[in-house]
Amino acid sequence: MSLRIALLGLLTASGPASGYDLAKYFETSLNHVWQAGHSQIYPELNKMTADGLVTVEAEGARGRKIYAITPEGSAQLRTWLVEHAPSGTVRSESGLQAFLLPLLDKAEAILVLERFRAQYASRLKQLESLAPHRPAGDTARPDFGKYALDLGLRQMRSTVQWADDTLAELRGD
Amino acid sequence: MSLRIALLGLLTASGPASGYDLAKYFETSLNHVWQAGHSQIYPELNKMTADGLVTVEAEGARGRKIYAITPEGSAQLRTWLVEHAPSGTVRSESGLQAFLLPLLDKAEAILVLERFRAQYASRLKQLESLAPHRPAGDTARPDFGKYALDLGLRQMRSTVQWADDTLAELRGD
């Protein structure tokens, strides 16, 4: 379900786009929140076309298909947003490593934490370099991604901060 | 893979336990980091037995099987912890809703955010009520879950804070 929603959301944010474009948008604007590769996107777009949520607006060179969201697609997107209570399931390999840290002796734990910190710091940097998605000169469409970006930044920062504090604690013992 | 690791970690943290016990530990100690239901756990324990990572130490009433981690299991757990760079994939329905918030008008966005805030606030409360897992009187084993709990608390707090700040912004406009 959520893949559909994400695709409908991106189509709304960007206007008509191809599967290829959408795959790229996943990598840039939506990457810290959801991700999907082309092998998942293309079949889904076909199903969504069959279900009337998107239409192939035009076909360009190299078999390129431009999809546009339909009114029914918009309606479904809106309904999901307003009605769907997001599932609370979390699966974080990093969190699992944090949980298991006490298994290691101090020196090893520090090494694991340093790798952890580096990974999140680089993701943070990446997010910081990401300006909210808005096509140049477009003031009509709302500022997509702005809130999610802020949320992502805060979460990344507190995660890096945790790693720093925990490293300091381990080193200080 | 990670399910195995989580099971090995729990067996290390708690000592020998049944699949049923482990399912409960998932709900309590590990819940904010990883989750798994019994239908996933039982088959996995059987596979892990076949692979020599755990053994059925004893069989109790009602077909209860007590599993213990083997040296090979410990080795594999340790290797994963030290060597495995956790994958950065994130899939957050909440984050997706945050991304899509600009689609809604102010009143609706506030409703969605309030639900969001309530959900995370209750998860935060739940985490706060969770003392780090340590069997009474046990000082031999390290303090499992302590770090992961701290990390989880920080992440929850900054998420709730984001919701509060965003609500304030929307209401102030």
Add this chain to the structure above:
DNA sequence: GTTGGCATGTAACCGGTTACATGATTTT
């Protein structure tokens, strides 16, 4: 003319969820 990016697709596999199924023991 060959390399690289554009563009779409399929198939096998794996991990996780939901639902079904069964039976033993304890509590009320």
Add this chain to the structure above:
DNA sequence: AAAATCATGTAACCGGTTACATGCCAAC
């Protein structure tokens, strides 16, 4: 005697990942 909880399992399904496969067009 009935209800709740303990305890283990299986099967169908679904979503996501990896790998395979193909062809077009532009730039060098």
